[in-house]
Amino acid sequence: MSDDDIDWPEYLAKFHRDRAGIVESVLSRAVGGDHTPYRWLARAVGGPATTVLDLACGSGPMSRQLAGPGRTVIGLDISAAELQLAAERGPGPWLRADGLRLPFRDGSIDAVTSSIGLVVITPLDALMAEIVRVLRPGGVLAAIAPAIRPLSPTDLRVLARINARLRAKPQFPGPVELAGFKKTLKAYDLRRVEDARERYRFTVASRADAELVMSALYLPQTRWSRVESAIELLQDRVERKGSVDITIPMRRVVAIK
Numbered sequence: 001m002s003d004d005d006i007d008w009p010e011y012l013a014k015f016h017r018d019r020a021g022i023v024e025s026v027l028s029r030a031v032g033g034d035h036t037p038y039r040w041l042a043r044a045v046g047g048p049a050t051t052v053l054d055l056a057c058g059s060g061p062m063s064r065q066l067a068g069p070g071r072t073v074i075g076l077d078i079s080a081a082e083l084q085l086a087a088e089r090g091p092g093p094w095l096r097a098d099g100l101r102l103p104f105r106d107g108s109i110d111a112v113t114s115s116i117g118l119v120v121i122t123p124l125d126a127l128m129a130e131i132v133r134v135l136r137p138g139g140v141l142a143a144i145a146p147a148i149r150p151l152s153p154t155d156l157r158v159l160a161r162i163n164a165r166l167r168a169k170p171q172f173p174g175p176v177e178l179a180g181f182k183k184t185l186k187a188y189d190l191r192r193v194e195d196a197r198e199r200y201r202f203t204v205a206s207r208a209d210a211e212l213v214m215s216a217l218y219l220p221q222t223r224w225s226r227v228e229s230a231i232e233l234l235q236d237r238v239e240r241k242g243s244v245d246i247t248i249p250m251r252r253v254v255a256i257k
């Protein structure tokens with residue numbers, strides 16, 4: 001199957017119905033310095049933002065990170081299962097909608113955040129047009145996406161072994177690590193004020209951890225037996241060494257309308 005043959009809307013709908021909350025389960029345990037990727041993203045949003053839209057909110061981790069006095073954080077996602085979990089964990093408001101058709105008036109949002117949404121909702125151009133439409137002048141877009149660097153030689157060795165077992169790399173429907181995003185921002189008259197990368201570490205210390213992290217990857221072209229093989233590789237390393245760290249590099253882009 002070529003990449004073009006993947007039915008992403010169907011794959012994503014099933015993935016997030018069957019595994020609601022799994023992305024949060026992994027990223028809330030991914031640590032870099034004193035923080036998680038969610039905390040890093042939340043730090044990009046300043047105090048004056050009183051109406052914040054968290055796009056592709058999943059089970060709602062960003063709403064909890066962004067909550068503050070006088071601020072409304074609207075979590076929007078297309079998956080009913082993710083939103084149900086979000087509603088069990090936080091007050092919302094939660095909105096089920098397609099990111100390509102945002103149910104908001106022009107210029108009504110102070111800040112849009114998205115953890116991984118910009119590499120999942122496609123086409124990116126149409127998504128950007130919607131984000132720019134709903135942001136007020138001076139409003140902020142802050143997004144994080146999985147990246148391919150920075151990685152140390154040790155990180156690369158671990159990931160290469162996992163990918164060899166999977167016989168594949170995790171995939172996203174959108175551009176790998178938001179490639180070409182500088183041009184996209186320019187095309188939509190957004191001023192880039194930050195473009196940074198950080199490494200996060202997820203520690204696998206048990207078979208359950210190995211199952212969790214491997215099950216959180218988008219692998220639309222990979223048989224489950226390959227995933228099991230990668231889980232066994234990690235379990236074997238845990239038995240020999242006590243634990244194994246998987247590095248998750250992230251890119252954060254912040255722009256102003």
Ligand SMILES: C[S@@+](CC[C@H](N)C(=O)[O-])C[C@H]1O[C@@H](n2cnc3c(N)ncnc32)[C@H](O)[C@@H]1O
Nearest residue numbers: 016023024056057058077078079098099115116
């Ligand atoms: C990788 S998950 C990220 C979830 C959450 N932001 C996090 O980081 O934990 C991607 C999310 O995008 C949502 N999604 C996919 N297509 C969408 C669309 N067209 N509109 C809105 N949400 C969408 C999925 O349901 C899923 O919750």
